[in-house]
Amino acid sequence: MTSNKLWKIRPPSNLTTRLAGETGLSPLIAQLLINRGIADKHTATKFIKPRLADMIDPMGLKDMADAMILIIRAIERGEKITVFGDYDADGLTATALLYNFFSAIGIHAAFYIPNRLGEGYGLNIEAVQKIAKAGGGLIITVDCGASNRKEIELAQRLGLEIVISDHHQVPQDFMPCCPVINPNQPGCRFGFKELAGVGVAFFLAVAIRAGLRDRGWFKNRPEPDLKQYLDLVALGTVADRVRLLGQNRMLVAAGMEVMESTRWLGLRAMKDVADxxxxxxxxxxxxxRIGPRLNAPGRIGDALMGMEILTTDDPVVAKDLAFKINAANSQRQGLERDIFDQILYLISDGGGIGSRRIIFFGGYAWHKGVLGIVASKLVDKYYRPSLVFNIQNGFAVGSGRSIDGFNMFQALSEFRHLFEKFGGHSHAAGFTLKKENLGILEEGLESLAHEKLTDADLTPAVDIDCEVGLCDVTFDMIRQIRSLAPFGEANPEPCFLARRLQVLDSRVVGERHLKLRVRQGNEERPFDAIGFGFGEKHPLNGKAVDVVFTPEVSRWQGLEGIQLKIVDLRPAL
Known part of the structure; x- marks a missing residue:
């Protein structure tokens, strides 16, 4: 039993005592905040207690004023408005947010979600033509559009107005020809760059509501409480794996509170099927639990089911859709597992990873909807940038996922001449190219990765907040840790190291999860520990191990206990 990960134990900070004294926080929480780059009272207070009052003015987003002119004019003239979204959880929640908002202010908007398998990501020519034939008016994109200049120009030639709202990185040749609301576009001075697509959509809705209020729209109409839409924002933001800091942390924290008693019948139903x-x-x-289920229908080809469940006001329909979405998620898991196993066989049959810096695999009839998940699993297993693609009709369509130190979007940009289209950000991207260009791309990316990545870069690290004894692990400690939630990208759950734990019992639960009972030294109290995906480490009975873990409260038949959620383990030194 060994660990191939580098354990990095953060040293105690000499600022801990001062920060604890200034804030009234415990030394443990002060140290955890310092480990996350927060060392002053003002920033610590805002982190611990995020407030909606700290929301940045939406008008600080470049082009927001121009977008408002088009949108409010369309509303006042009764022109048709179509919200054009994306098929993933971020795009679906963003589309549903604006669609539900327009409904609440008395506007019957339409929505368009492209089919992942037939149309792919973003605006496309056929979709624009369909929208024009259906009555034209105004298109508002959410979570897409920044790289669709050709389609934007077509829409304008067909007499459509268009507003782009997006959060993805923009191409180097980006030249907007319509209002573009994207904190990552050149010249945007908005104070936070890392919103998800649904976050940008929420800021847009707030601005629209303010503009309509100024024009007297709500004198004889109810004004929607946009706080009630924050559960959609929380779901899309977390599912898109953006950094949960700053404005994202504020929106997600508020949104999770709203979700506990959500007004959306579909979210209630999905919470039930997700247990x-x-x-x-x-x-x-x-x-x-919820995000993968919302993503599942779009991955296997029917994202409209995701929109229907987020917009229905019929509890029977919501319940039926939730069961269908749950079934779609099971189907998605099977497709993903099949492709992943094929790639593992190809790697093994080829003699392993060797000196390769990039994992690059494609196949025929590989389901395009799950390629991104498979790429993510390959990154988790091999800790290398991974690209997975399906080959059909002379084209390769795929997804890439990456690690720190190798910006996937910038890497693909180096070979933009090979692609029919591509887009994404530092850790994830999608692409389409001709089959004959695959060899050139693989060779070029491999060469680039050898330039950018050292052997150390390819060794996954476990960041450990501090070393503790099991006697320190109490319900009060867990309560203090929870004050740092919500956890996610850039704010991971705290990890602790406990040394020389004696394994009293070891068994495998489920298909591949490790269940331990451990004790440290002369402590009378043993602890349960669970290691998801660690089943191959069994058996460990009677052995001494060092364990990196996060403490959590376990509940069983009405009783509460403390459980160690294993992050990594190795033989005791």
Missing amino acids: VHDAKITAEDLAF
């Missing part, structure tokens, strides 16, 4: 019944919703519930 999310705890009084407190967590970011983990959104990331691993």
Whole structure:
């Protein structure tokens, strides 16, 4: 039993005592905040208690004023408005947010979600033509559009107005020809750059509501409470794996509170099928239970089901859709597992990874909807940038996922001449190219990765906040840790190291999860520990191990206990 990960234990900070004294926080929480780059009272207070009052003015987004002119004019003239979204959880929640908002202010908007398998990501020519034939008017994109200049120009030639709202990195040759609301576009001075697509859509809705209020729209109409839409923002933001800091942390924290008593019947139904019944919703519930289910229909080809469940006002329909979405998620898991196993066989049959810096695999009839997940699993297993693609009709369509130190979007940009289209950000991207260009791309990316990545870069690290004894692990400690939630990208759950734990019992539960009972030294109290995906480490009975873990409260038949959620383990030194 060995660990191939580098354990990095953060040293105690000499600022801990001062920060604890200034804030009234415990030394443990002060140290955890310092580990996350927060060392002053003002920033610590805002982190611990994020407030909607700290929301940045939406008008600070470049082009927001121009977008408002088009949108409010369309509303006042009764022109048709179509919200054009994306098929993933971020795009679906963003589309549903604006669609539900327009409905609440008395505007019957339409929506368009492209089919992942037939149309792909973003605006496309056929979709624009369909929208024009259906009555034209105004298109508002969400979570897409920044790289669709050709389609934007077509829409304008067909007499459509268009507003782009997006959060993805923009191409180097980006030259907007319509209002573009994207904090990452050149010249945008908005104070936070890392919103998800649904976050940008929320800021847009806030601005629209303010503009309509100024024009007297709500004198004889009810004004929607946009706080009630924050559960959609939380779900899309967490599912898109953006950094949960700053404005994102504020929106997600507020949104999780709203979700506990959500007004959206579809979210209630999805919580039921996902077995999310705890009084407190967590970011983990959104990331691993609800988010994958909302993503599933779009991955296998029917994202409209995701829109229907987020917009229905019929509880019977919501319940039926939730069961269908749950079935789609099971189907998605099977497709993903099949492709992943094929790639593992190809790697093994080829003699392993060797000196390769890039994992690059494609196949025929590989389901395009799950390629991104497979790429993510390859990154988790091999800790290398991974690209997975399906080959059909002379084209390769795929997804890439990356690690710190290798910006996937910038890497693909180096070979933009090879692509029919591509887009994304530092850790994830999608692409389409001709089959004959695959060899050139693989060779070029491999060469680039050898330039950018050292052997150290390819060794996954476990960041450990501090070393503790099991006697320190109490319910009060867990309560203090929860004050740092929501956890996610850039704010991971705190990890602790406990040394020389004696394994009293070891067994495998489920298909591949490790269940331990451990004790440290002369402590009378043993602890349960669970290691998801660590089943291959069994058996460990009687052995001494060092364990990196996050403490959590376990509940069983009405009883509460403390459980160690294993992050990594190795033989005791």
